[in-house]
Amino acid sequence: MHGRVKVKTTAQQEEEKKKEREKKLKVYVAARDACFSKRKDGVLDDEALQLTQQLLSANPDFATLWNYRREILTHLETVKDEDEAQKIYEAELSFLESCLKVNPKSYGSWHHRGWVSARLPRPDWARELSLCDRCLSLDDRNFHCWDYRRMVVKMSGVPVKQELEFTDRLIGSNFSNYSSWHYRSTLLPLLHPGSPEPPPSRCGGDPPHSCSPPSPQAHFHRVCEEQLLKEYELVQNAFFTDPNDQSAWFYYRWLLGRAEREEVISCAYVSREQERVAVAFSRPVNAQSGGLLLVLDGQPQRAEWRSVHPHFKHSPVWICDLPPGTISDVANEHNLTVHWTEKHTHRDCALYTGRSESWCRDTATDLELFRSELSVEKTSVLQSELQSVNQLQELEPLNKWCLLTIILLMRALDPLGYEKETLAHFQTLKEVDSVRSAYYSDLCSKFMIENTILKMEYAEVRVFSISDRNLTTLCHLDQLLLVTHINLSSNQLRRLPPQFAMLQCLEVVEADNNSIENLEGVYHLPKLEEVSLKNNKISTLADLQPLASCPKLRRLDLRGNPVTQTANVESELAELLPSVADLLL
């Protein structure tokens, strides 16, 4: 039709674009080669600066060129005076700005900017801060910019309050932003530090023992209660608005949480018969470095500490064998002290006349060990938090974050009292989030074990029984150092993990009706006498190998395991486990 504007065809356009691209590539390659040869020759001149600038503005992610540029700049710095250097670096900053426009997430550009800012004779931090603000308003999750911003804030000493207001603003515009929430979590304790509370410590345990000095909790990560209440409100607004956004939930968990326990010796145990000392820590440590000292009756001992299983370089439980005869005489009384020099903490333990063993420790209940993920805030605060999350759950009965938070709050408030509700919520969780059902099973197992430990502590017994609880995993085994009998029957366990070797006092294991196929953790248990593994999945003789390290094992029940079908199983086992007198196949 006449009068119509003629437009190039796509093929024509393609052709032109292709030509353009080729032309561009030629120029680029030539410049690159020129740069490389200059660098090889050690030329550090303005022309090289020009060339690299040209290349980097087309491709800001060329690390070698940034390096070359830094070489040139450091050289120029030595030959120019301060004012000139300032000018050069300022030019560099505006060049970097153009690079960031090409790729706002360029590692090279941000790193170089940090480098330049740090070298600038008279840095203009306000400008840098406003650059960060601008970048973050365009993309509030640009972590490069967040990193750079933290550096700028640190260098220029921006008041914490101002930074907190900044996070307010970003969270206000989009609360699905881990960076802002996380930044907040680092700022709040600085601005509103929590007041230290009296550290709880009480001595427990059966035989005579002595108290260790109180172990103070770490407080510097806490936030004062008044501010906490405000934060609860803020984060509730977020998760009520969008309960499927996990960033708010994670922040909420941080708010409810408390600092990790400090590294202390939670238990010292001594056995006269084995002439062995076992030490449990509140956290896994490496005691092989020589930080753990043993003093026996005032005499420092040359003790060889080892973890309970060769797998562990770090372990919460460490043992050492005393030279034969040191404490074997029941008529003697001994006083032990273990010093953990790394944290300047120690624990005493007295082995009285006539006693075959002794220990000193904190009880699990005292330290509320298993609430360590949740707050020590006043019960009333937690109660009202639970109420509002329950309210949300009524509106969103199938929201997994909500359910999980309810479980955590219930555990913080009264783990035993809410056990039934907790189990029901876990059931729902597994249904609504079936992809993670194994995770929930493990978590539930953990909570069940914690509850059982608490019950055991209240009952003051050394028997740990947790049968028919759908356990899928074992944990907190370091808390079971003193247990003599353990019953894990009718669960869904698949292995007795290496940590199982921490049960240094164990005499009897019942683990019938599980799916155990691996016994790695039944390793060098000095007192173990009976092992019952009926109806499990142990299939080869090699799987039973660890048992051979337990010197006192005399009864083993393997009925209902595939291994019983092996040829010559009886004779093979007799050879493998000579101490076992009572073998049931």
Next chain:
Amino acid sequence: MATEDLPSDFDIVILGTGLAESVVAAACSRVGQRVLHLDRRSYYAANWASFTFNGLLTWIQEQNEEPKPEEVRDWSGLTEEGEELIHLSQADSASITNLQVFSYASEEEEEEEAANTTEEEKAADEEVVKESSETESADSKEEEEEKEGAGEEEEQANQAEGEEPEADQPHPSSPGQSEPSREKISYAQLVKEGRRFNIDLVSKLMFSRGSLVDLLIKSNVSRYAEFKNVTRILTYRHGNIEQVPCSRADVFASRQLSVVEKRKLMRFLTSCVEETEEQTAYHGRPYLEFLRDQQLGDNLQHFLLHSIAMVAEDTPTEEGLASTRHFLRSLGRYGNTPFLFPVYGLGEIPQCFCRMSAVFGGIYCLRHSVHCLIVDRDANRCKAVIDSRGQRISCSHVVMETSYLDRSKVATPPRFLSRAVLITDSSVLPSESNQQISMVTVPPEGGSPAVKMVELSSSSMTCIPGTYLVHLTCRSVGSAHQDLSPLVTRMFRTTESQEEDRRPSVLWSLYFNMADGMASQVEGQPLPSNVHICHGPDSALGHEDAVQQVRHLGSPGPHRWYCVKGYHGLQLFFFCCFQAASIFQRILPEEEFCPPAPNPEDIVYDGDNSSTGEDRGDMGQDDGQNPEQNQNQENPDPEQNQNQENRNQNQENPDPEQNQNQENRNQNQENPDQEQNQNQGNPELQRVGPEESPSSS
């Protein structure tokens, strides 16, 4: 005055530069039609225009002038055998009525002002005096009216018909009496900086996923304009202005809602995106009932009904839901509200389409009209037109705005819009930022219609810093003043009152009624089949004709229509776009409507077909000669504009591009005396080869 004659042969002659006509012009030029686009006014965009403050004062004056008697001339010398004439109207006297101006700003320095504005000012003053006296006695009012002169007769007549003014009539401080100086902006300042105002006659916002935005993007017309996202949605409730939480961030930040309400609102908004059986069960029943049964509570019901769906209480559920969905679809595309507003005012939009038309060869003349159509009696087709200079111009199609039809052929528009324009000194809901652009919904109350209010800050480039431009729109019940002034006196300070009064003060206000273009009907003998009528700015799409038309043509389904129906008079661009598209379809059934305009560098110029790109290099790369290309680089589409804008906002230095636009704009506006703006400001046109350029053939 240019004496040069226009070419005597066009494919399409378009009368009126309102939105729909401009879209038709752009669409036709784009596919190679030779378009002559005329407007008898001295400005673009007809009733869609935006004016500077001074421009608006002139416009007001023009509206008050008595239309010149239409000279009847004998054109029979220009006709041939078998042809007859249809005379067109030469003035648009019916579309604007009940014009009233009130000034509350301090009058100091008035004497120093230019003569024309003083005169205008006096007119306004008299009006003010008259208004205050109205309450005293009807008789004295009559007397006043006599003095006002013939120009305002119509207005007065309308007023006389209306009810007696309410007791809370504004009582502005008497003119001349200087107010206590609280650094208030004086009237003189408004006039002095009047250029920085861009006051729209029609107040509408664009849905981010509405038909107009789609069209702007599709056709690449968006490159000619910049847009800002409306920053917040407010509502008037229990005498207070409240922010309506509609986006996720708003809901999160809202202080009025409890956490449970937040959850309920978010859940409702998420759930209503998809149609459920529960919703279907409410078909035909009021939306309010549906909302109530969702147990949302009063707060949320108000927000959802009046501010999000923007429908009446008795609107059926399916329509309410469709409106809600449309709102939600647009939400978040460019920001936290679903609306866009063109920087420099709504008048930009028709002009952008005109520019597109001009780029593709359309010829433009302002202050130029057509006296009559020449119709072939047998074929009942319009063969040619006779323009206002008596030239016969042949054409195959004529497209015109309703107001060009002889008034005797048009039934009096049964519906009007009531409009108020206020210049105020602060925002109705002050916040940290003084650069908010707010949409305010005022639900219907006690028989008064629902009012849509748009408050523009200086960031929209429609008013000077320190002032706000407030547009109020509703369907007319009485005159604009009767409909809107009670609300204005409730929300704003129109009199001197105590310091505690935190309400914004009105500095200046204008009330008028505008014909609801949609509602006009063509009567009498049918027009020739190749004459197409565009309706003016419209309010609601509430009548069945429009529905049937839309349904009949089939392209946008009934569902789409529902999306539109709810938004009385505020965001109704859908019909304009639809109207333009259907006219285009009738004229050129085979052609695509507004295909993307090519990038300037991809255009092949005459004799350029066989040559390589290098040959063309000089022309294509000459940036100075090619504003088109510049524009293109800066503003590929509104989506990017928005980004651009954000970036600009963050930069300390004011954006040079914006300044440039401002300048361009001012240039356009400064040349009203140029009688014939042929090829106005379009160097591109010269580059269209001689074969393609209609002017040379």
